[in-house]
Amino acid sequence: MKYNIYLNINDFDKYGLKLYGYPKLFSNLAFEHLKETEQGVGVLIQDRYAWVLISMKIKIIKSLDVNEDIFGSTWYAGQRGPYYRREFDIFNDKCHIVGASYSILMDMSDRSVYRNKELPFKRLTEKLTHLVDLNTNFRGEPELIDVFKGRVLNSDIDVLGHANHLKYLEYIYNSLTQDEILKYKKYTTLELFFQKEMLLGHEYKVSKGKLEGKFVFIITNITTNEKAFTLVISND
Missing domain, CATH: 3.10.129.10 (Hotdog Thioesterase)
Structure with a gap:
């Protein structure tokens, strides 16, 4: 399903979309996708659980330089241990941005990582199409x-x-x-x-x-x- 994604004019500087604007696109797209489910972005689920980002990769194929109508598709793309993957595909006639993220489910009662095999709510439909390579952590000491x-x-x-x-x-x-x-x-x-x-x-x-x-x-x-x-x- 294709969703409209909305940004604010203040998300742009004279060079185009600000640095934080690209992950904001992904977050806004995930919000649109999940808002009609029992899950959500930036909310407590069942008054106890919340999705917390661990990593994200953004590949800018064609940059977004002005505030204009933009659309996107996103899907749940599988699980790796406690990490749940989501893909993002954002586009209009002039720009194209793809990427993915890993999140954990946090139990906010003690801020621990939820590790049970079965989720405490209905699992979203899985589509195992990956748009980018994605790591869960950064290695290196620059x-x-x-x-x-x-x-x-x-x-x-x-x-x-x-x-x-x-x-x-x-x-x-x-x-x-x-x-x-x-x-x-x-x-x-x-x-x-x-x-x-x-x-x-x-x-x-x-x-x-x-x-x-x-x-x-x-x-x-x-x-x-x-x-x-x-x-x-x-x-x-």
Whole structure:
């Protein structure tokens, strides 16, 4: 089924869709797909469970440069241990973006990963067509320099009580110069790894480096001394 996807004019800068706009497209598409089911994006299921992103890969075949009508298809694409995969295909006459994500089901009563074989609700119809290669975690230790520091604010927190996944991309976007924003627009692949949640008031830093020709951004939670998020930008 094809869905309309909606963005805000503020999701664009003078170069086109902002860095965090691409995962926002995926999230909005998943929301449209799931809103008529007993599941959902960014909501509690049965007052206890919630989908939490672990990783996402975005392949920009043709970029979205202006705010215009755009459509998409998405489907549940199988399970690998506790990781549930979803594919995304977004398009109009001028742009085409594909990708996939892995999520876990979190038991919000104790913030643990749900590992039972059977889901506590009806499983969606499975379509085992994969559009991109996708990993569940980031491996590598690039040399980094710190470029930005901040604190998780009230406006960053979602209904699950932690920093919304799109905020990590906003933190990185806000660390960039205008020249860097333009430079990274020329790359076609974004890989996102959500490693540890951040909570209200946590202090963080954004660091950047390179690894095997790829640009790597890492957000470290200064309060807990843990890696919270990694973004890899490349032409893979």
